[in-house]
Amino acid sequence: MYALYRTGYFIAMTFPLPISYGLARIVAGLCYYACAKDRRAIIENIRTITGGRETPKRLRGMAKEVYRNFAGYLVDFFRFSKIDKKYVERFVKFEGIQYLDEALKHGKGVIALSAHIGNWELGGAVLGAIGYPVSAVALTHSDKRIDDFFTRQRLAGKMRPIQIGPSLKECYRVLKSNQVLGLLGDRDFTNNGLTADFFGKPTLFPRGPSVFAYRLGAPLVPTLVTRQPDNTFRMSFEPPIYADQGKPEEEAVGELARKCAGIIESYVKKYPTQWYIFRDMWKKDE
Numbered sequence: 001m002y003a004l005y006r007t008g009y010f011i012a013m014t015f016p017l018p019i020s021y022g023l024a025r026i027v028a029g030l031c032y033y034a035c036a037k038d039r040r041a042i043i044e045n046i047r048t049i050t051g052g053r054e055t056p057k058r059l060r061g062m063a064k065e066v067y068r069n070f071a072g073y074l075v076d077f078f079r080f081s082k083i084d085k086k087y088v089e090r091f092v093k094f095e096g097i098q099y100l101d102e103a104l105k106h107g108k109g110v111i112a113l114s115a116h117i118g119n120w121e122l123g124g125a126v127l128g129a130i131g132y133p134v135s136a137v138a139l140t141h142s143d144k145r146i147d148d149f150f151t152r153q154r155l156a157g158k159m160r161p162i163q164i165g166p167s168l169k170e171c172y173r174v175l176k177s178n179q180v181l182g183l184l185g186d187r188d189f190t191n192n193g194l195t196a197d198f199f200g201k202p203t204l205f206p207r208g209p210s211v212f213a214y215r216l217g218a219p220l221v222p223t224l225v226t227r228q229p230d231n232t233f234r235m236s237f238e239p240p241i242y243a244d245q246g247k248p249e250e251e252a253v254g255e256l257a258r259k260c261a262g263i264i265e266s267y268v269k270k271y272p273t274q275w276y277i278f279r280d281m282w283k284k285d286e
Contacts (some may be wrong), residue, residue: 002145002149009078009149012075012078017075021075024068028068039063041280042277043063046066048199049275069227073119073227077119083158084129091231093233093234100112103219104178108176109178109179109218112124112134112180112183113185113209113221113260115186115264117225118233119226119233123225124136124157124159126225128157128158134182135170136160136181136183137162137183140164164189183208185261188205194254198261203282209256209260210257211249213241213256215249220243222241226270
């Protein structure tokens, strides 16, 4: 895998962006056919998202587009060192960024809640490029070479990664410094998540974002970056959400998590081929 990432990085940094996207789409098509288990999982996810209304042929086409969009996400990730204000002006349209500024005025930091939609990593790099101090919690890869590579890319995008594990104190520090903390809110990796309704099914969501919001009074600002047909991006900020600190923690945290799940669901419903969950979201043994 490390060699594949390095090859992808070389292509993305060597060729013009349209050619890099084109090559990535070809590789994505091959991966679609080679990765049978992931392909089946994506098809099942899309079946649930679309309410079972799509034909098998249409489901397969949408699943293939998930692979292609994810390949585009990787191309953008490999090119993080090229992201600056000129890139942002050319490729990114902001919607609701005033909500982020409004939330920061409270002095308690902001939890930029995102999901595996579009290009969440690019969102952190874009905010860093326009002057917002951003840190984001990231998974640790088992291969140290890959982990180091991803860390370098995030730092190149002016986004400071925080590894899961020793992340708790660092997340508190970021928020108490009135900075932006990026967290993903659509997949629980701890088996200790909160259950919320998601496309009509009970689904586990991470409790971390809601717990931080409750204990520190930090506002949650849902922040989603989606790819547009012309390969530009829309970076959307939703109004800040606050935990009800007048309620017991577990009740308030659960209530907040359900609100966030509803917002994420609305984006997944609108951009089903840009939701990169390569597992059956509702299969218990996944």
